[in-house]
Amino acid sequence: MKPQKHPQEEDRLATLTAYGVLDSARDPEFDEIVDLAAAICETPVAIVNLIDSDRGWFKAETGMSVPEVPRDHAFCSHAILEDGVVEIPDTRQDARTADNPLTIDGSPVRFYAGAPLVAPNGLPLGSLCVLDTRPRRLTDLQLRTLRALAQLGMQQMELRLRLEREKVLRQEVDHRVKNSLQSVVALTRIQGRRAESEETRAALAQVRGRIEVITALHEQLYRTDAGDRIDLSEFAGNVARFLSGFRPENVSISLDVPRMFVTSSQASAIGVIVNECAANAFRHGFPDGRAGRVTITARPDGDGMVLVCEDDGIGLSDNGTKSATGGLGMQVISASADQLGGPHRVENGDPGVRIIVPFTPVP
Known part of the structure; x- marks a missing residue:
């Protein structure tokens, strides 16, 4: 039948x-x-x-x-x-x-x-x-x-x-977020070109750097299937590659971060710290064409890890007091370090500056 x-x-x-x-x-x-x-x-x-x-x-x-x-x-x-x-x-x-x-x-x-x-x-x-x-x-x-x-x-x-529908929705959200971030970056570039003072141009460059950190984190979160676990080595590498485009010609940047995982919140804080440390060093650490290096490392420390951002530039003024506690960049670093559980340390590196931030990776 x-x-x-x-x-x-x-x-x-x-x-x-x-x-x-x-x-x-x-x-x-x-x-x-x-x-x-x-x-x-x-x-x-x-x-x-x-x-x-x-x-x-x-x-x-x-x-x-x-x-x-x-x-x-x-x-x-x-x-x-x-x-x-x-x-x-x-x-x-x-x-x-x-x-x-x-x-x-x-x-x-x-x-x-x-x-x-x-x-x-x-x-x-x-x-x-x-x-x-x-x-x-x-x-x-x-x-x-x-x-x-x-x-x-x-x-x-x-x-x-449901997973397929969520994937489609995620792709749409990703597209819109990426477009929004790119629009903001473009606006900061335009404003930077129009700005008359070096101070304003530097401030806009810092803003652009922070947005690029968010963009790198967003891109990695979108590509990963590991939930809220970010490969810090890959993420820090993306941030360092972005920073290489802004470094003075005579200053190099190197990275030594082994593979480990952190939460997206930790990655965001670490990305901001790396961006601020490198940007401050590029801007203040190597005057008059001085050559040097900015180094970003992560190494074991007790039961956790420490992020170490250092340069071999001219170092801090007034034995570190003013630069360590004042300035928007240092305030941003301090707030981000607190997000990681703090406290952080700012040291004269003899030569240069060394910023040490403890954090605990996720399993």
Whole structure:
């Protein structure tokens, strides 16, 4: 008997398409579901069968050698027309399946049971089914388990749909945030070119540097799948590469930060500290074309780590008192160090300046 179309076939197919699962790669979670179904129901075949417009496509299967069958041959095409688990004890004795090629040809299917995969809108997308080569019935426990495994399969599909929607939303938010940050950076560049005083140009350059740190952090957060765990070595490298574009020609910048992970909040604070330390050194540490180096390192210290930003420039004035406590740059460094748990230290490096900030990486 040729199976009828579902009464809401158009909506059902639209729902199935929206999940984006048709013709997708094999998935271990679905493979486990069919393996469990076959083992518990004691059948040689188990399938997650999604009923498309003209085929039954197998998201997962065990005991079958093909990825799909024509829709008219799929027993699940009948099952999606009914509520609950459909059990056909003997396919040759049931009008729906007696003339089906799968019942007649080759190694015939003599038993079928299918639990529907029902979307939240109530429309069936297919079935988790088990097949056997001999007539039989499932026990009550096997029927309940088949139903539960079908629900698990549907939950897996729903989870993947939500993750995909979140990914699309995240991409849209990322695009808008990136555009906004780029707009602000462009405005600071324009204002910097128009500014008449060196002090104003320097202040705008600092603002631009802080925004670039946020941009680097945002980019890394977007690319990572590790949750709120940032690879500090990679992140610090991105910040250092940005700073290299602003260094005086005679000043180099080097980085020695081993691979470790920090939270996004920690990464933001560390990025700001590195930016401010380097910018201050570029601006004040190497007057009159003096050559030198800015070095950023992270090393173990007791139970945690310390970030060390140092240069070999002219050092602090007044034995470090004024520069260490005054100036917007140093205030920003102090506030960021407090965010990491502080306290930080500012030292004359003989030559240069050394800023030491403790922090604790995440596992």
